[in-house]
Structures are given as structure tokens and as C-alpha cells.
Amino acid sequence: MKTKKMTTLGLSAALALILSYVESLLPPLMAVPGVKVGLPNIVILFLLFRYGWKEAAAVSGVRLALAAALFTGPSAFFYGLAGATLSLFGSALLKQTERFSPLGVSVAGGVLHNLGQLALAALVLESGFVFAYLPVLLLFGTLAGAVVGILTAILVRRADVR
Amino acid sequence: MIRTTMNEKTRRRNDLILLLGCLLAALVCCGLWFLLRREGAFVIVEQNGRETARYALHEDRTVRIEGAGGYNTLVIQGGEAWLSEADCPNLLCVQTGRIRYGGQSIVCLPHRLAVRIGGGASALDAVTGG
Numbered sequence: 001m002k003t004k005k006m007t008t009l010g011l012s013a014a015l016a017l018i019l020s021y022v023e024s025l026l027p028p029l030m031a032v033p034g035v036k037v038g039l040p041n042i043v044i045l046f047l048l049f050r051y052g053w054k055e056a057a058a059v060s061g062v063r064l065a066l067a068a069a070l071f072t073g074p075s076a077f078f079y080g081l082a083g084a085t086l087s088l089f090g091s092a093l094l095k096q097t098e099r100f101s102p103l104g105v106s107v108a109g110g111v112l113h114n115l116g117q118l119a120l121a122a123l124v125l126e127s128g129f130v131f132a133y134l135p136v137l138l139l140f141g142t143l144a145g146a147v148v149g150i151l152t153a154i155l156v157r158r159a160d161v162r
Numbered sequence: 163m164i165r166t167t168m169n170e171k172t173r174r175r176n177d178l179i180l181l182l183g184c185l186l187a188a189l190v191c192c193g194l195w196f197l198l199r200r201e202g203a204f205v206i207v208e209q210n211g212r213e214t215a216r217y218a219l220h221e222d223r224t225v226r227i228e229g230a231g232g233y234n235t236l237v238i239q240g241g242e243a244w245l246s247e248a249d250c251p252n253l254l255c256v257q258t259g260r261i262r263y264g265g266q267s268i269v270c271l272p273h274r275l276a277v278r279i280g281g282g283a284s285a286l287d288a289v290t291g292g
Contacts, residue, residue, distance in 0.1 A: 101170075104177035111184050132265035135195050138188035146181060 005051075009059055012047055016040040016063040017070075024071060035136070037144045038110065040067075044084075045091065045106055045152040046159070053092035060084050079117045086116030102156055103149035110145020111138060199263040203281030205243045207236065210274050219243065219262070219279065231273040243277060245270065 019039040026036075040063055048056040064084060068077030091109040094100050100108075114137040207215040209229050217223060217238055224246075225236045234255060235247035244260040245268055255270035255277075267278035 099173060099176050100180065101173045101177050104173070104180045107177070107181050107184055111187075132195065132263075132267070135188055135191035138184065138191055142181065142184040142188060145184075 009047070009051075009055060012043050013059045013062045013066070016043040016059060017066050019043065020063065020067045021071060035140045035144075037147055038113065039148075041087075041106070041109065041113075041148045042151050042155065044088070045102060045109065045148060046155050048088070048091060048095060048105070049102060049152070049156045053088060056092075057088055060088060079120055082120035083113040083116040086119075087113035101149075102153040103146065106149025106152060107142055107145035110143075110148065111141040113145075114138065114141035199265070201241060201262055202264040202266075202279030204279075205236070205238055206278050206280045208276040208278070211276075216280075219281075227275065229273040229275055234270055234273060234275055236277060243279065244268070245277065248273070 017040070019042070023036055023039045040060075044056050044060045044063075047059055061081075061084075064077055064080045068074055068080070072080070087109040090112040091105045094105045094108050118133060118137055202219050204219055205217045206213055207217075207225075207227060209227075215225070215227075217225070219238060220241055222239045224238075227234045227236055232249040233247075234245050234250070237244055237246045242260040242262045245255045245258070248255055248270060250270050250272040252272070255268050255273075255275070258268045261268060261277075261279055264279050264281065267276055269276050
């Protein structure tokens with residue numbers, strides 16, 4: 001691994017971590033726990049487009065672990081991991097087809113992120129009642145994905161990082 | 163650096179289809195929820211993930227729920243349940259409003275408290291196996 005790339009990935013992890021901290025300070029958008037924009041995903045998605053899924057996954061994992069250790073706690077780590085894994089898997093696949101811009105990739109990622117978390121919640125709570133949240137989570141996953149996607153598209157276009 | 167793509171337009175169209183598809187799926191799910199929801203029969207109080215109390219939804223009452231972090235006041239009235247008061251920092255639980263259908267819940271994360279509606283012949287429960 002080149003030093004430049006290593007440095008960039010390290011800085012990305014730090015940036016993603018700071019973004020998740022900033023987001024934890026913002027007032028929740030809605031009275032539904034877990035509904036947020038997912039600012040750190042801008043960094044992750046940017047890495048997916050600039051490098052590849054491995055780099056994005058590594059930084060995402062580091063970010064989740066550090067955020068859990070510093071402020072979000074262990075349960076947020078596992079829910080985040082469930083969401084991030086499914087989200088990144090889907091995003092990477094979609095990006096591979098080369099038929100979508102960051103916006104489309106991000107929307108799919110946002111929706112899958114929520115589905116992953118919801119699936120884990122359903123497993124943990126051994127109950128389907130969490131699926132009452134499905135409509136609202138689908139809606140907000142789409143919107144959050146669109147916001148992240150638009151911002152990432154701007155970054156991918158302008159930031160000359162490699 | 164910037165990869166100019168011939169099919170930029172196609173991509174934008176695909177993006178839009180995906181976006182609208184997701185919104186449509188959300189809408190369909192919303193519709194299903196409204197069609198399948200059933201009024202619940204009881205209110206389940208969970209603290210730290212364990213059920214600590216259960217009240218009939220159709221008996222009016224006001225309960226003060228004491229927890230590790232503080233208190234929440236649960237009001238059950240006219241087949242609806244809501245948290246009217248709490249000393250948690252963000253009061254999201256109070257803002258959540260009133261619930262009456264099977265599967266709906268109010269969560270107060272700071273107090274590790276969940277109030278949810280159970281029972282009734284909920285078609286949604288049949289669908290989700292809850």
C-alpha cells in the first residue's frame with residue numbers, strides 16, 4: 001500500500017468518525033429512533049467510488065468500532081455493522097454495473113442500511129413488531145440516501161484525491 | 163481525472179427509476195400498514211428489554227413508570243396510549259404521540275423503556291409472525 005493511500009484512508013476514517021460525532025449532536029430529525037442522514041456514509045461512498053469496496057469496508061469498520069468505543073456504545077455497533085454490511089454489499093454491486101451514478105448507488109445503500117438494521121432488530125427482539133417501522137424506514141432510507149448521494153457526487157466530481 | 167461518460171443521461175435516468183422505485187415501495191408498505199393495522203388489546207411496558215407491566219388498552223388509567231434513569235408517565239385513555247410526561251433529556255417519547263394499533267411502540271432510549279401495543283387479532287402480526 002502506498003503511503004499516500006494509507007494516509008488518505010486514515011484521514012477518511014478520522015473524518016467519518018468526526019461526522020458520526022457531529023451527527024450524534026444534531027437533534028433527531030423525527031421521533032423515530034435511528035432516523036438520521038448518515039453523514040459518515042459520504043466518506044464511505046466516496047471511498048467506494050475512488051478506491052473500491054475493500055477500502056470502503058475497512059474504513060467503515062474502523063469508523064464503527066471507534067464510534068462505538070467513544071460514544072455510541074456496543075449495541076449501536078452491531079446495528080451499525082448489520083446496516084453497513086448490507087448497504088455496502090448492495091452499493092458495491094450496483095456500482096459494479098456502472099449503470100448508476102453516486103445518487104442511485106447511495107439511495108440503494110440508504111434503503112439497504114435500514115433494512116439490515118431492521119432485520120437485526122427483528123432477530124434480536126424475536127418479534128415482527130419492528131416491521132411496523134418498515135414504511136417509515138424505507139421512506140427515510142431513500143431520502144437520506146439521496147442527500148448522501150448528492151453530496152458524494154459533488155465530492156467525486158471535485159475532490160482530486162487518489 | 164474526471165471520467166466523462168457517454169451514458170451520463172442513461173445513468174441519471176436509472177438513478178431516477180431507482181429513487182422512484184424505492185419511494186413507491188415505501189408508499190406500498192405505508193398502504194399495507196394502513197390496510198392491515200388493527201387496534202390493539204393491551205399495552206406492554208418493557209424496561210431494559212424485559213416486560214415489566216401489561217395493561218388493558220380499553221381501561222383508562224395513568225401510571226408513573228419509574229426506571230433507572232428517571233420516570234415516564236404513561237396515560238391510557240379511550241383506547242390510546244401515550245407518554246404525557248418524562249424527565250428524560252430529549253422528550254422524544256412524549257413527542258412520539260399516541261399509539262393504538264398492534265405493533266406500534268413508543269421508545270424512550272435514555273430510560274431504556276419501550277411501550278408497545280400488543281394483542282388484538284392483528285393482521286400485521288399474522289404477516290410478520292410477531
